[in-house]
Amino acid sequence: MEFKFSKQEEKFRTEVENFLKEELPTDWPDKSMHWPGGYGSIEIENKENQRIFLEYRKKLAKKGWLTISWPKGYGGEEHSYMEQAIFDEVTSYYRATASGISTGIAGPTILRFGTEENKKDWIPGIANAEIDLWLGYSEPNAGSDLASIQTTALKDGDDYIINGQKIWSTLAHESDYAWLIARTDPDGHRHKSVSLFIVDNNTPGVTIRPLINIVGVHSFNEVFFDNVRVPKKNIIGQENMGFYYLMTALDFERLMVGIGGFRRVFEQFVEYVKQTEKDGAPLGENNNVRQKLSEIAVKIEIAYMFFWRTAEMLDKGNVPSVESSALKLVTTELSRNLADVAMEILGPYNQLMPGSEWAPFSGMAPRGYLDSISATIGAGTSEIQRNIIATRGLGLPAR
Numbered sequence: 250m251e252f253k254f255s256k257q258e259e260k261f262r263t264e265v266e267n268f269l270k271e272e273l274p275t276d277w278p279d280k281s282m283h284w285p286g287g288y289g290s291i292e293i294e295n296k297e298n299q300r301i302f303l304e305y306r307k308k309l310a311k312k313g314w315l316t317i318s319w320p321k322g323y324g325g326e327e328h329s330y331m332e333q334a335i336f337d338e339v340t341s342y343y344r345a346t347a348s349g350i351s352t353g354i355a356g357p358t359i360l361r362f363g364t365e366e367n368k369k370d371w372i373p374g375i376a377n378a379e380i381d382l383w384l385g386y387s388e389p390n391a392g393s394d395l396a397s398i399q400t401t402a403l404k405d406g407d408d409y410i411i412n413g414q415k416i417w418s419t420l421a422h423e424s425d426y427a428w429l430i431a432r433t434d435p436d437g438h439r440h441k442s443v444s445l446f447i448v449d450n451n452t453p454g455v456t457i458r459p460l461i462n463i464v465g466v467h468s469f470n471e472v473f474f475d476n477v478r479v480p481k482k483n484i485i486g487q488e489n490m491g492f493y494y495l496m497t498a499l500d501f502e503r504l505m506v507g508i509g510g511f512r513r514v515f516e517q518f519v520e521y522v523k524q525t526e527k528d529g530a531p532l533g534e535n536n537n538v539r540q541k542l543s544e545i546a547v548k549i550e551i552a553y554m555f556f557w558r559t560a561e562m563l564d565k566g567n568v569p570s571v572e573s574s575a576l577k578l579v580t581t582e583l584s585r586n587l588a589d590v591a592m593e594i595l596g597p598y599n600q601l602m603p604g605s606e607w608a609p610f611s612g613m614a615p616r617g618y619l620d621s622i623s624a625t626i627g628a629g630t631s632e633i634q635r636n637i638i639a640t641r642g643l644g645l646p647a648r
């Protein structure tokens with residue numbers, strides 16, 4: 250066991266950092282102030298920031314960095330997963346996380362389980378940042394228990410006809426296609442009757458309605474499918490195998506952690522504490538503040554260990570299934586913990602939002618405080634991650 254990066258990895262990190270400093274506006278990291286791990290602060294309402302970000306993603310795609318660990322024939326650079334992790338860590342530190350549903354979930358799942366036709370149809374558009382997908386998993390009566398989905402996709406000649414409703418569909422209104430699970434055999438076994446589809450948002454019968462989240466942002470939607478006709482070639486892999494593909498797709502989703510964001514916010518907060526006085530004494534002398542910050546520092550290191558470990562496992566050809574759940578659990582709970590601690594240390598002014606001249610720490614903490622709860626729910630709740638660890642990791646009976 251060697252706790253250090255190779256020379257090549259260090260060189261790559263510097264290359265990525267230099268690229269980000271060159272390509273992003275100098276005030277970018279502070280412009281898009283979001284709390285790591287949260288969903289609600291996704292920068293979707295500022296059109297100028299969106300434009301800058303899209304251009305940046307296109308440049309990454311041109312360099313092959315949007316999909317750096319993918320095979321060369323599919324738009325990738327065949328870098329190691331460790332280098333992919335370094336890339337993700339640095340970009341999230343600079344608040345420029347480039348990996349999303351298309352490149353982080355759909356692409357890798359198609360590469361692993363898709364037919365050659367699937368790869369030809371979808372991989373180039375994903376690798377070139379030309380198409381965005383949203384996740385069509387949850388339904389009003391199926392969240393943690395996705396095998397309960399009721400949306401159906403029934404064969405009709407050369408098409409499938411989709412009927413049903415999805416909910417909590419993050420950024421569906423900003424995306425081009427749904428990455429959707431639907432039941433293709435309503436009488437079949439609940440795990441062996443589900444298939445995975447890509448569905449064009451513009452198909453007649455698709456209706457997307459906004460849901461406003463806890464921080465007042467339109468990030469969620471509910472999406473209705475009313476006799477939506479989808480060509481047979483849009484099914485991913487084999488019919489009725491979707492639930493098995495989904496298990497891997499969920500592991501990929503749990504690996505998409507903006508780990509560097511934690512370090513950056515924490516560094517900024519420690520700096521704030523160093524420069525602030527309370528009741529005539531430096532805040533950093535307060536014992537409670539010191540204890541709380543030290544505890545968070547340790548938790549961030551633990552989260553990093555899980556992060557690098559999953560990359561190392563992927564490089565060795567292992568599937569980090571329990572580890573991806575542990576990583577998701579540790580980081581999202583850390584997100585809440587960090588926000589709780591920041592709110593406690595900031596005191597009564599902590600409720601002032603960005604824009605108020607009296608808001609301490611630029612008003613980041615209250616938004617993070619509200620938003621970070623969502624991180625412990627999306628991509629499988631903390632309870633579900635603990636269940637996975639108990640079952641797959643500890644060998645306890647499945648429930």
Ligand SMILES: Cc1cc2nc3c(=O)[nH]c(=O)nc-3n(C[C@H](O)[C@H](O)[C@H](O)COP(=O)(O)OP(=O)(O)OC[C@H]3O[C@@H](n4cnc5c(N)ncnc54)[C@H](O)[C@@H]3O)c2cc1C
Nearest residue numbers: 288384385386387392393417418419623626627628630632
């Ligand atoms: C910010 C955010 C973004 C999201 N984005 C998307 C998206 O883009 N696409 C999408 O499809 N979905 C999305 N979701 C939905 C998310 O996947 C579900 O909310 C989540 O899986 C929980 O499902 P549920 O809301 O139906 O709650 P339920 O499954 O009804 O759970 C309710 C409570 O019961 C607990 N519980 C359930 N089962 C068990 C069990 N077996 N053991 C112990 N406790 C249990 C849960 O932990 C939870 O506390 C998003 C959610 C959030 C918060």
